[in-house]
Amino acid sequence: MTTTKVPHLLSSFNLKDLTLGNRVVMAPLTRSRAGAARMPNTLMKEYYTQRAGAGLIITEGTTISTQANGWLHTPGIYTAEQTEAWKQIVDAVHAKGTLIFLQLWHTGRASHSSFHENDGLPVAPSAIKIEGEGIHTPNGKQPRQTPRALETAEIPQVVEDYRKAAANAKEAGFDGVEIHGANGYIIDEFLQSKTNHRTDKYGGSIENRYQFLKEIVESILTVWDSSRVGVRLSPNGNYNDMGSPDFRETFTYVIQELNQYGLGYLHIVDGLEFGFHELGEPMTLAEIKTIYDGTLMGNCGYDRNSAEQAIASGDADLIAFGRPIISNPDLVERFANNWELNPSPEQSIWYSFDAEGYTDFPTYQEAQVSG
Numbered sequence: 376m377t378t379t380k381v382p383h384l385l386s387s388f389n390l391k392d393l394t395l396g397n398r399v400v401m402a403p404l405t406r407s408r409a410g411a412a413r414m415p416n417t418l419m420k421e422y423y424t425q426r427a428g429a430g431l432i433i434t435e436g437t438t439i440s441t442q443a444n445g446w447l448h449t450p451g452i453y454t455a456e457q458t459e460a461w462k463q464i465v466d467a468v469h470a471k472g473t474l475i476f477l478q479l480w481h482t483g484r485a486s487h488s489s490f491h492e493n494d495g496l497p498v499a500p501s502a503i504k505i506e507g508e509g510i511h512t513p514n515g516k517q518p519r520q521t522p523r524a525l526e527t528a529e530i531p532q533v534v535e536d537y538r539k540a541a542a543n544a545k546e547a548g549f550d551g552v553e554i555h556g557a558n559g560y561i562i563d564e565f566l567q568s569k570t571n572h573r574t575d576k577y578g579g580s581i582e583n584r585y586q587f588l589k590e591i592v593e594s595i596l597t598v599w600d601s602s603r604v605g606v607r608l609s610p611n612g613n614y615n616d617m618g619s620p621d622f623r624e625t626f627t628y629v630i631q632e633l634n635q636y637g638l639g640y641l642h643i644v645d646g647l648e649f650g651f652h653e654l655g656e657p658m659t660l661a662e663i664k665t666i667y668d669g670t671l672m673g674n675c676g677y678d679r680n681s682a683e684q685a686i687a688s689g690d691a692d693l694i695a696f697g698r699p700i701i702s703n704p705d706l707v708e709r710f711a712n713n714w715e716l717n718p719s720p721e722q723s724i725w726y727s728f729d730a731e732g733y734t735d736f737p738t739y740q741e742a743q744v745s746g
Contacts, residue, residue, distance in 0.1 A: 380713055381679060383686040388430065388693065390639055390670060391602030393474055393550060395430030395693075398686055399707050402674055402695035403433045403478040403553065403607070407726045408733060409450035411513075413438070415460040419450070420467050421734045425704035427471035433553050433605075433642075433695065436480030436560075439540035442494045442533075443561075445486025447511055448728055452477060452540045452547070461547040469548070476551040476605060477544040479537055479595075483561030484522035484570070485615050487512045496523040498533075500565045500587075501572040505616045527575045530587065533561075538594040551603030554591060557644050559615025562588050563608075566629060569619040581621075581628045588629070592636060601637045605672075609644035611657040618652025626658060627666060634667050641667055642695065646675025660690040679710045701725065705738040714739045 388395045408418055423432060438444050438451045451457045461477070468475045484505060486497035489512040499522035509516045525533070541552050556562035564570040565587040571578050577586050588606075595604055610626035612618070619625065633641060645660050660673050673685055674695040682694040700706045702717045709716060717736055724732030737745065 381683040381710055384679070384683045384694065385707070385711055390431070390474075390693075393602075393639075395474060396472070397430040397707055398693045399429045399682075399710065400672060400693050400695040401426050401429040401432040401700050402697040403435055403555070404697055404701060405435050405446055405449055406701075406733060407446065407448040407728060409448050410728075411448065413444070413449060413451040414457060415450050415464055417463070418730060418734065420464045423464055423475070424467045424471055425734060426700055426706070427468050427473040428705060428707035429473065429696075429700070430707075431693070432468060432473060432475040434475065434477045436478050436555055437540075438480050438482070440481070440533075440536040441491045442498060443481035443486075443536070444490040445482025445497065445510075446490075447513065447726075449480075452479070452543045453536070458543040458547050461544075461549075465548040474550045476553050476603075477547070477549045478553040478555050478607070479540050479544070480555045481533065481536070481561040483559075483564045485510070485560055486522075487517055487520055489514045489517065496520060498523050498525050498529075499561065500524065500570060500578060503570055503572065505559070507616055524573070527577070530577060530590075534587075534590045534594050537591045538598060541595040541598045545598060551605065551639055552595065552599060553605040553607055553642060554588070554595065555607050556588055557607045557609035557642075558612060559617040562591065563615075563617060566608075566625060567617060567619040568621050568625065569617065581625050584625070585629050585632060589632065592633070596636070602639045604636075604638050605640040605642055606633055606638060607642040607644070611651050612644055613652035618654050620654055622652070623655055623658060630663060630667050634669065638669055640670040640672050640693065642672040642674060644675045645673050646677060660685060661688075664690060679713075702736045704736055705740075709739055712739075717742070 385397045388398050440453050484499035502524045504521040505519045509518050544552050571584050670692045672693040673691040677694050685691040
């Protein structure tokens with residue numbers, strides 16, 4: 376599909392051995408529809424297939440273990456039952472001719488003990504809690520807890536949880552996996568000096584703080600070819616009380632290290648529409664392109680025109696859309712035809728636990744008929 380208005384955004388793209396129909400990516404979006412059992416289901420299948428016009432779908436954050444849980448009603452990929460349940464979604468998306476990657480997630484200190492009573496306190500690189508408002512838990516809204524610092528001897532098990540979850544994703548038929556290293560969750564917590572005060576081989580220097588992510592990447596590469604693995608980072612973000620004074624040095628090093636693996640893509644939350652820590656000049660896609668040779672995906676606050684510009688200029692190869700694709704299941708078709716978007720909904724319904732604010736947004740053509 377091409378158009379004279381946004382020809383670059385809607386052009387096809389070769390993601391190593393995979394061909395994307397366009398360069399619009401459905402960003403990973405936590406939507407809380409998996410129920411208390413954290414099981415993928417038919418409602419989720421409808422939601423993803425509605426948005427299969429995107430060149431690539433990245434699933435919502437999907438937890439790798441019970442310890443990793445930290446958000447109400449999000450899906451997991453750590454049991455045989457969850458793995459089997461994901462197959463219906465993967466098959467339905469594939470039937471639409473669309474590729475789908477699973478995002479691997481461990482919430483780290485952003486969790487609460489009530490999500491995993493058998494595992495105790497949330498874990499993190501260091502015992503530093505999130506400052507700010509509380510967290511929505513199975514027992515209602517609660518104050519943030521100070522996490523328990525992982526013992527050095529415990530870390531290999533967390534790495535193994537990532538590897539096993541990646542293997543489960545392969546069993547479920549996904550086309551690849553994305554490692555969630557952004558937004559103040561456990562990998563980001565290890566990377567950043569604000570949240571990593573360790574004195575063992577996983578803390579201190581930037582090289583040591585990168586060690587946790589390095590081990591995760593290399594463990595997953597025993598399951599998946601590097602071309603089927605993506606990594607997501609948020610060097611400019613303040614979500615979950617993040618942002619370190621040495622962010623530029625840290626993420627420059629991390630990106631240069633990741634450049635050596637021949638990954639499918641590097642996914643950067645670079646946009647500054649919201650959530651910028653303002654600790655220095657933000658890292659831009661153009662800057663990252665000078666130190667990263669592979670496929671680069673931008674995310675956060677892009678619209679049709681800014682996405683087209685980013686790709687046309689060569690700053691990005693792909694652009695992931697979050698909020699626009701929530702309320703516009705036919706986003707790519709709207710971009711192609713320059714149709715107006717649905718009004719942005721109240722964010723409260725994004726997490727209604729049912730179809731409201733999830734699968735009930737009309738396509739442009741449906742809206743014309745009903746209007």
